[in-house]
Amino acid sequence: VDAVPPQTLRGLRDRALLLLGFAGAFRRSELVALDAEHVTQRDEGLSVRIAHSKTDQEGAGQVVAIPAVPGSPYCPVRAVLDWLTVAAIERGPLFRRLHRGDTLGKSRLSAQSVALIVKDLAGKVGLDAARYAGHSLRSGFLTSAARNRASLFKMADQSRHKSLDVLREYVRNEERFEDHAADGLLRPGPRAR
Numbered sequence: 280v281d282a283v284p285p286q287t288l289r290g291l292r293d294r295a296l297l298l299l300g301f302a303g304a305f306r307r308s309e310l311v312a313l314d315a316e317h318v319t320q321r322d323e324g325l326s327v328r329i330a331h332s333k334t335d336q337e338g339a340g341q342v343v344a345i346p347a348v349p350g351s352p353y354c355p356v357r358a359v360l361d362w363l364t365v366a367a368i369e370r371g372p373l374f375r376r377l378h379r380g381d382t383l384g385k386s387r388l389s390a391q392s393v394a395l396i397v398k399d400l401a402g403k404v405g406l407d408a409a410r411y412a413g414h415s416l417r418s419g420f421l422t423s424a425a426r427n428r429a430s431l432f433k434m435a436d437q438s439r440h441k442s443l444d445v446l447r448e449y450v451r452n453e454e455r456f457e458d459h460a461a462d463g464l465l466r467p468g469p470r471a472r
Contacts, residue, residue: 313373
């Protein structure tokens with residue numbers, strides 16, 4: 280997020296895309312399918328309605344809560360509202376293509392565009408861009424939540440995972456070295472007799 284130039288439309292869009300994608304644990308296909316009408320501002324933050332997703336093929340819809348983080352430069356709510364205001368988007372695709380000269384288009388970004396944006400910005404901050412993709416927003420949220428010891432059920436609420444077994448892999452990866460069976464076994468100390 281720090282690599283995004285905030286004074287441009289592209290910067291505002293990419294900042295909103297990254298912060299919303301991370302905070303909502305969105306799949307890249309869900310992000311690019313969002314319309315401005317799917318985003319509702321509330322006192323606590325945003326309610327984002329996903330009309331269709333990989334785990335909701337019938338299209339019943341799912342609502343994701345995006346909490347506001349007042350005073351933070353990484354507030355996803357502020358980033359989305361800034362993007363909507365400056366781009367003057369009231370209806371239609373939330374995340375749109377930009378043309379030469381930082382001109383707003385009408386068509387939505389593709390899922391591949393999300394991956395390219397993530398890779399580009401990862402490279403700009405010195406990370407190995409080959410290790411990042413559109414899914415990095417979703418997996419990054421889950422990995423960070425696991426590291427912060429968030430409840431598995433709260434993580435599932437945010438990520439909309441149907442299977443806790445799949446979600447548990449994110450937690451296992453973060454807890455692999457905690458309470459390890461070898462803790463204390465290889466430290467120097469008094470010898471056993």
